[in-house]
Amino acid sequence: MKLVQARVWLVPVKGASDTRLVLVTAPNLPTARRLARSALETRLIACANILKNVESHYRWKGKLERSSEVLLLLKTTATCLEALEKKIVSLHPYDTPEFLVLKVSEGNARYLAWLAESCSRPSDS
Numbered sequence: 001m002k003l004v005q006a007r008v009w010l011v012p013v014k015g016a017s018d019t020r021l022v023l024v025t026a027p028n029l030p031t032a033r034r035l036a037r038s039a040l041e042t043r044l045i046a047c048a049n050i051l052k053n054v055e056s057h058y059r060w061k062g063k064l065e066r067s068s069e070v071l072l073l074l075k076t077t078a079t080c081l082e083a084l085e086k087k088i089v090s091l092h093p094y095d096t097p098e099f100l101v102l103k104v105s106e107g108n109a110r111y112l113a114w115l116a117e118s119c120s121r122p123s124d125s
Contacts, residue, residue, distance in 0.1 A: 019104035019112055020081060022074040024088055024097060025056060032070040035091055039074060044084040046118035049073040077119045 022045075026032035029052060036048035051071040058065055076084055085099050104112075 017103075018077045018079065019107060019115060020076050020078055021102040021104055022072075022076060022081075022084065023100040023102070024072040024074060024092075025054065025069045026072060027067075027069060027093060029070055031093060032072050035088060036072060036074070038091060039076075039084060039087060042083075042087065043119055044080045044087060045074045045076045046115040047075040075115055077116055080119050 024035065026035060029050070032050045036045075036050060039045040040048065049072070051073070054069045054071045056065075056067050056069045074084070081101060088099055089097060
């Protein structure tokens with residue numbers, strides 16, 4: 001057996017500083033797909049991962065709650081965040097949808113370039 005070492009090019013903080021990962025929960029798969037497709041069609045995200053069967057535990061209106069939800073992982077850029085949040089909030093069935101933003105500190109250079117290109121609108125180019 002021969003070991004092969006893979007070459008990985010990670011971009012340090014400077015190259016990834018515009019990249020964001022947004023977490024959004026949805027009540028069901030059709031809603032999650034609709035949110036993802038709308039954000040993709042308007043180039044506000046480069047990619048959406050949809051994770052089914054997430055069990056959420058939370059306090060809502062003074063009561064402890066538990067529900068089955070779908071989690072979206074949305075890959076975007078800092079420049080798209082404001083418009084993405086407006087879109088998600090306007091289309092989401094929840095009164096207070098989850099919209100959490102994580103800053104990406106490193107990533108594969110080719111992937112980050114693709115992500116940035118995918119989120120740029122024709123007028124941005």
